Amino acid sequence: MACPFCHREATTPIAFTWWGGVLGPKLLHHVKCTDCGKGYNGSTQRPNTRAIGVYIGVVLAAAVAIGILFAQR
Numbered sequence: 001m002a003c004p005f006c007h008r009e010a011t012t013p014i015a016f017t018w019w020g021g022v023l024g025p026k027l028l029h030h031v032k033c034t035d036c037g038k039g040y041n042g043s044t045q046r047p048n049t050r051a052i053g054v055y056i057g058v059v060l061a062a063a064v065a066i067g068i069l070f071a072q073r
């Protein structure tokens with residue numbers, strides 16, 4: 001698998017990220033290029049930028065929904 005940014009084949013799996021905690025990188029197959037240090041999707045070999053945005057949006061929406069649910073009780 002090659003890095004979409006620098007096209008080299010050096011990757012490290014990521015176990016934890018600031019945006020997705022432990023679950024996020026697993027769901028998005030997030031890996032990191034050891035050469036340029038950028039993260040991307042290891043199964044599609046494309047940048048995860050959009051997927052991360054969607055993931056954060058879903059997590060925030062879920063957090064707000066849960067907050068509203070608890071505030072109504």
Ligand SMILES: [Zn+2]
Pocket residue numbers: 003004005006007008033034035036037038
């Ligand atoms: Zn790279």
